[in-house]
Amino acid sequence: MGTLQGVYLPIITPFQDDEIDEETYRNLIEQYLLTGISGLIPLGTTGESPTLSNDETERMTELTVSAVNGRLPVYVGVGGNCTKKVLQLLTRVERYAIQGILSVCPYYNRPSQRGIYEHFLRISEATNLSIIIYNIPYRTGVNLENETLLKLAEQRNIIGVKDSCGNLKQTAELIGQKPDGFSVLTGEDALFYTTVTHGGDGGILAAAHLRTAEFVEIFRLLQANDYQAALPRWQALSRFIPLLFQEPNPTPLKYVLHRLGLIPSHETRLPLVEISSELQRRLDNLIDSLA
Numbered sequence: 016m017g018t019l020q021g022v023y024l025p026i027i028t029p030f031q032d033d034e035i036d037e038e039t040y041r042n043l044i045e046q047y048l049l050t051g052i053s054g055l056i057p058l059g060t061t062g063e064s065p066t067l068s069n070d071e072t073e074r075m076t077e078l079t080v081s082a083v084n085g086r087l088p089v090y091v092g093v094g095g096n097c098t099k100k101v102l103q104l105l106t107r108v109e110r111y112a113i114q115g116i117l118s119v120c121p122y123y124n125r126p127s128q129r130g131i132y133e134h135f136l137r138i139s140e141a142t143n144l145s146i147i148i149y150n151i152p153y154r155t156g157v158n159l160e161n162e163t164l165l166k167l168a169e170q171r172n173i174i175g176v177k178d179s180c181g182n183l184k185q186t187a188e189l190i191g192q193k194p195d196g197f198s199v200l201t202g203e204d205a206l207f208y209t210t211v212t213h214g215g216d217g218g219i220l221a222a223a224h225l226r227t228a229e230f231v232e233i234f235r236l237l238q239a240n241d242y243q244a245a246l247p248r249w250q251a252l253s254r255f256i257p258l259l260f261q262e263p264n265p266t267p268l269k270y271v272l273h274r275l276g277l278i279p280s281h282e283t284r285l286p287l288v289e290i291s292s293e294l295q296r297r298l299d300n301l302i303d304s305l306a
């Protein structure tokens with residue numbers, strides 16, 4: 016099981032007339048393969064996994080694997096709040112040559128710590144794939160406590176966490192206590208610099224669809240302990256991040272990618288709707304600096 020390190024891209028799912036735009040998706044993958052990212056993560060929140068059917072999830076997995084063709088690791092978003100359904104979907108994506116899955120903590124039904132532990136234990140025991148756990152209490156309604164996560168990290172194939180716990184103290188304590196080979200990747204784009212300087216291993220960042228190579232370069236500088244060079248670059252780069260999350264992700268991001276000519280349509284599926292004209296105007300003012 017490899018260690019996760021660097022910038023991972025939770026790639027968008029482009030749509031045209033409510034269908035997956037496969038050609039655009041393949042072109043996007045070709046483009047991002049050239050940027051130095053460490054891996055691709057289809058079907059995260061940014062990939063709009065909540066609005067894709069299981070057939071579409073399987074198709075996106077197939078498409079990603081064939082387009083990447085072994086050139087980068089692929090971790091597919093497979094999660095849910097019903098353990099049995101997650102296991103069923105897992106058997107479908109396991110047919111393809113992926114490295115692992117990104118699996119969000121069960122949401123909405125608010126399980127206890129023991130329930131979350133058992134959920135991921137079942138998933139871990141059911142597969143040889145690597146598993147990245149996604150802790151995002153503000154979306155799921157439950158926080159995966161460090162004690163529970165560290166117990167899960169004892170499983171051979173639970174190799175890391177996408178940390179969006181929203182509490183720097185919890186993140187710093189986790190980084191201090193994590194076992195060798197277990198990776199902490201931030202899922203809070205604005206905390207990329209902070210997490211890596213505190214000993215984290217990188218990030219899974221929707222914002223890295225834009226200025227991707229610069230995210231990768233900042234990570235390289237931080238790894239080399241060159242904070243003097245990294246900080247001003249990060250301060251310049253990170254200015255646009257709050258705008259991308261001012262309305263539901265990935266609607267602002269898709270708007271920008273469309274304006275940059277990278278996707279023919281910025282369509283998302285309901286209940287996500289297009290961004291307000293006020294946010295469009297603010298993003299339009301930044302377009303030149305985002306290419």
Ligand SMILES: O=C(O)C1=N[C@H](C(=O)O)C[C@H](O)C1
Binds near residue numbers: 056060062
């Ligand atoms: O899809 C993802 O993975 C990400 N989702 C987060 C979110 O929308 O909450 C943001 C992060 O950049 C990546």
